[in-house]
Amino acid sequence: MQISELSARTQVPVPTVKYYLREGLLAPGVATSATRAEYDDQHVRRLRLIRALAEFAGLRLDQIRGVLSAVDDEQTSLHDALGSALGLHAPGAAPDDETRARVDALVRRWGWDVSEDSPHRDTLARALASLVSLDHPMPPEMLDLYGAELHRIATAEVESVPTTSREEAVVHAVIGTLLVEPVLSSIRKMAHEEISSRRLAHHAVRTAHRTRD
């Protein structure tokens, strides 16, 4: 296919495609004339991956380059390639030592294999610390429930990662991890409404009766 079709199929504008070619993120096509080149499905997959990393994961060019080399290096496990794509964002101040130690103890107790320097340990610690500062500490039983339910969700998600190519697996993981968050968040809030409408509406009726006595 020509560059225009490559652009149409990936929804990446032609000037951006040319930029990626110049920067070496995308391998050159096979030249068919002085000004034309032919591209194939490998280019489509690679461009989709670059787009997912740039647009959704919000990575800088040098970070994208790092992920791509992890994807290309067959000696890097797919797991590590995914980690390098997804661990790069999630910035933020370091949490206090006590809360971080609480998170580490939790992960150990759950028996989860999560690297010591995963940024998500810090994100969780910061969130737990802010709940404490608001006088709404998260009860340990609730954290255990979150761990168990989200482990079930994550299992189904990891199972759905395509293993057809390393590029597709990484694209799927980036899109799945980042773009699925609003799906989970909105379903959770609808579930709150559903449960609360059955439970608290009833409670309010009792309160109203008591008030009228």
Next chain:
Amino acid sequence: MQISELSARTQVPVPTVKYYLREGLLAPGVATSATRAEYDDQHVRRLRLIRALAEFAGLRLDQIRGVLSAVDDEQTSLHDALGSALGLHAPGAAPDDETRARVDALVRRWGWDVSEDSPHRDTLARALASLVSLDHPMPPEMLDLYGAELHRIATAEVESVPTTSREEAVVHAVIGTLLVEPVLSSIRKMAHEEISSRRLAHHAVRTAHRTRD
């Protein structure tokens, strides 16, 4: 207590407390001299609620006023008061009709009692539409799994809402709904690492072997 202690206990600065008093969001204390007034626990609860609505739910003053009147009106069910606190944000463009109809069908199929004009129906529809536009449509089985797991999570969350006072219930729901999101998100990502390290690491080994053949 005096205004300085009220400020310290709620972490709301004194000038802000005075502003809420002037705006009538907070009832005046009992005057003990020309320049002093005495405040009580009701003021503490009310200020905590205003703070949660302003800082975490990001509501404007007129929206906060609306939530407070829902909290104060015993004829309004607690469920509706919660809805008025949590339904006010989540802005965004209307989703396309087809995806919105898909969400409505889903909620009907699940048998969930969610109001037709809940903003979370639109949020979910927009998220699903963006996944379709990226060639990663969400499979219906996955949505069903999310619905079932998040219903379990939401049940435990709604059960943990304190029923000691309407104010505390709303503060708890606002903090719980909004500030717990980074907790869920970071645990989910750690679960991905945990599961993927066991599964994909193994897969990568097989791929590497095949490459070497």
